[in-house]
Amino acid sequence: MSGEEFVPLSLTPMLIGVFAAVACALPGNFLLLRRQALIGDAISHVVLPGIVVAFLLTGMISAWPMMLGAAGAAVVAVVLIEAIRRLGRIEPGAAMGVVFTTMFALGVLLLEQSDTSAVHLDVEHALYGNLESLIWLDATGWGSLLDPQALRYLPIELPRMALTLVGVCLFIALFWRALKISTFDEGFARTMGIRTNLLGLGLVITAAVAAVAAFDAVGSIIVIAMFICPAASARMMTNRLEAQIGWSVGFAVLAAVLGYVLAGYGPLWLGGQDAVSAAGMIATVSGGGLAVAAKCGPCRSRAGAPAGV
Amino acid sequence: MLLDAFTLQLGYNATLVAIGAALLGTAAGITGTFLFLRKRALVSDAVSHATLPGVCIAFLLMALAGGDGRNLAGLLLGSAVSAGIGLWCMNWLTRNTRLAEDAAIGAVLSVFFGFGIVLLTVIQTLGVGQKAGLEGFLLGSTAGMLYSDALVIAAGGAVTLLLVLLTRRPMTLVAFDPEYAAARGLPVERIDLLMMGLVMAVTVVGLKIVGLILIVALLIIPAVTARFWSERSDHVVLLAGLFGGIAAYIGAALSASAPNLPTGPIIVLVSFALFALSLFLAPNRGVLAAVLRHMRFQRRVHLRQGLLALAQGQAIYESLTLRLLRRAGLLRADGVATAKGQARAAKALRDERRWEVVRGDVTQEAAAALYDGLRDIETVLTVDQIQEIDRRIGGPREVLS
Numbered sequence: 001m002s003g004e005e006f007v008p009l010s011l012t013p014m015l016i017g018v019f020a021a022v023a024c025a026l027p028g029n030f031l032l033l034r035r036q037a038l039i040g041d042a043i044s045h046v047v048l049p050g051i052v053v054a055f056l057l058t059g060m061i062s063a064w065p066m067m068l069g070a071a072g073a074a075v076v077a078v079v080l081i082e083a084i085r086r087l088g089r090i091e092p093g094a095a096m097g098v099v100f101t102t103m104f105a106l107g108v109l110l111l112e113q114s115d116t117s118a119v120h121l122d123v124e125h126a127l128y129g130n131l132e133s134l135i136w137l138d139a140t141g142w143g144s145l146l147d148p149q150a151l152r153y154l155p156i157e158l159p160r161m162a163l164t165l166v167g168v169c170l171f172i173a174l175f176w177r178a179l180k181i182s183t184f185d186e187g188f189a190r191t192m193g194i195r196t197n198l199l200g201l202g203l204v205i206t207a208a209v210a211a212v213a214a215f216d217a218v219g220s221i222i223v224i225a226m227f228i229c230p231a232a233s234a235r236m237m238t239n240r241l242e243a244q245i246g247w248s249v250g251f252a253v254l255a256a257v258l259g260y261v262l263a264g265y266g267p268l269w270l271g272g273q274d275a276v277s278a279a280g281m282i283a284t285v286s287g288g289g290l291a292v293a294a295k296c297g298p299c300r301s302r303a304g305a306p307a308g309v
Numbered sequence: 310m311l312l313d314a315f316t317l318q319l320g321y322n323a324t325l326v327a328i329g330a331a332l333l334g335t336a337a338g339i340t341g342t343f344l345f346l347r348k349r350a351l352v353s354d355a356v357s358h359a360t361l362p363g364v365c366i367a368f369l370l371m372a373l374a375g376g377d378g379r380n381l382a383g384l385l386l387g388s389a390v391s392a393g394i395g396l397w398c399m400n401w402l403t404r405n406t407r408l409a410e411d412a413a414i415g416a417v418l419s420v421f422f423g424f425g426i427v428l429l430t431v432i433q434t435l436g437v438g439q440k441a442g443l444e445g446f447l448l449g450s451t452a453g454m455l456y457s458d459a460l461v462i463a464a465g466g467a468v469t470l471l472l473v474l475l476t477r478r479p480m481t482l483v484a485f486d487p488e489y490a491a492a493r494g495l496p497v498e499r500i501d502l503l504m505m506g507l508v509m510a511v512t513v514v515g516l517k518i519v520g521l522i523l524i525v526a527l528l529i530i531p532a533v534t535a536r537f538w539s540e541r542s543d544h545v546v547l548l549a550g551l552f553g554g555i556a557a558y559i560g561a562a563l564s565a566s567a568p569n570l571p572t573g574p575i576i577v578l579v580s581f582a583l584f585a586l587s588l589f590l591a592p593n594r595g596v597l598a599a600v601l602r603h604m605r606f607q608r609r610v611h612l613r614q615g616l617l618a619l620a621q622g623q624a625i626y627e628s629l630t631l632r633l634l635r636r637a638g639l640l641r642a643d644g645v646a647t648a649k650g651q652a653r654a655a656k657a658l659r660d661e662r663r664w665e666v667v668r669g670d671v672t673q674e675a676a677a678a679l680y681d682g683l684r685d686i687e688t689v690l691t692v693d694q695i696q697e698i699d700r701r702i703g704g705p706r707e708v709l710s
Contacts, residue, residue: 032412035409035411036411037409037411037412037414037415038351038354038411038414038415040415041354041415041418041419045522084588087588087596087599088533088537088588088594088596089594090533090536091348091350093348093349093350093351093411094345094348094350094351094529094532094533095533096351097350097351097353097354097525097526097529097530098526098529098530098533098581098584101522101523101525101526101529101530101577102526102530102577102578102581104522104523104574105523105526105573105574105575105577105578105581106574106578108448108523108571108573108574109570109571109574109575109578112569112570112571112574113569113570221419221422221423221426222423224415224418224419224422225416225419225420225423227415228412228415228416228419229416229419229420231412232408232412232416235407235408236406236407263427267431267434274430274434275430275434276427276430276431276434277426277427277429277430279423279426280422280423280424280425280426280427280429280430281423281427282423283419283420283422283423283424283426284420284423284424284427286419286420286423287416287419287420287421287423287424290416290420294402294405294406294408297406299407300405300406300407301405301406301407302406302407
């Protein structure tokens, strides 16, 4: 494939997909180990009302208010889940189910009630994003990567996603030791003076930021898949956290690239004419990775359990 | 208009939808209760998302076979098959790998849903059959509901209810104590499978009305709501069915009464309103009841401590204590105890002394364990026992010397 075709049409969506996948997979590792894997699911549902409210308030589709709205909704959801869990003495899973379905329903209702037909804002878009449309029309080939004129017209999602990824990496690098200790032994972490509650909240907020940024670019379904599948696959490959994070990044990148290629070119190879949803395909490929890891990963069974149990 | 909606006067379609929704809500509430009591509420999320690929494949097959691809029974059959596969994958992941159930739920729901979306775009690009309406399965669409659709939903709901009725006892036992159930010789795994199968049936039946993303709400919210009102599992099951049915009926009627009110989200919001009401107002487990209980406790502590202070001639500065004592007529405005107050105070101090004896006596250990500084000693010991203690500590004495 030539650079003239690849750079403008496929390079940016692929990069955005990779960045989004890695940004979600990194906190996903810790969420998985802390048995909070479904936080990603909850967050990706509740950002819908946040985005719709931001749109209704500002009256336009622009990135920052929507990101703020989505982040606000995520915080509201976390607070609500915690409040319902404590006030009603309900198990966390059910409390989460109550909150995220209600907020999602509210988002759908607001969307239907408001006049958003003129703008590109609908539930389907929120679910599967529009990765394919994030093309870089000003690029003419690989040389454009060095051309400041063309670089100015990069899709805004690319630098934003890259920035989010850097932020997520920074959070994990800065709090690496504390995160690691509190993930495996919260009581011990507390005796060492680590504020585990704050740290847990920080992790959830980091995950929410990654989810919201990725949601804007690639839709919510990829977010849920990337929070769980790469980390779960990596968990089957190793017992060491460092190695697990490395594996999860590998799985995430593989899923993003392979999924994008399969979605874009797979139908053509099979004789079809149009591409299929890239976000859906990336999620599917990550599931394939998990299936392989669950079947053949060296550390797939529970530690201490005899084989075959 | 609203009254018309509630009394089913809004035409054929609205009536069909309202009755179908109420049946569905009842079935979902009852089934969801077992799931909630088993602490596996979010499994329904995986099941519902896993239906999407099945719907799409069934549509493709039916369209390729020459039909219009929108036969509801066919689509529901497809969704049931793929939900079953998703459920099997989830069980396999939790049983055979180190993944916890929540990770397995998330993996299944995201991968199946992603694959379903791929298939949806395939259907769009192939341009076969009457694709309009297929996306309605995401969020439900009741606009074009046919009589045959309603029949499918009603039959599905009725079969689900019948199955629950037949298997409620073993399911309750497994939900509360799977180990005990296994020890009794019940096939716990098969009962779990049946529970999931019922959830799957409700999900599949509900796809048309509330859509696969929001059916989870109908399974979880009524059960959680009902739990506030009762501590008995059979009552919770019935209440959950009632709440689910009411919410679905009101929601369907509301959504028919005005334009741009999608049925699924309205039903979910109505059930959340019922939930919020229960959270605050339910007796015993509700927030209001807890606040009242706390305030009652606080008043008892303050009154008791105030009486003890009066008896020992100590000055009281705490404003709540003063207010309570005055309101009970035990204290005059100038801070001097009334006759009644003096009597009550002496009694309180004497009870405290009696408790001291009880707590120092090894043979009275069981009674002493009930001491919390508030309990009246008469409710724990017999008159004879109290007289015995009084004999030991002697008659009333002047406290201030």
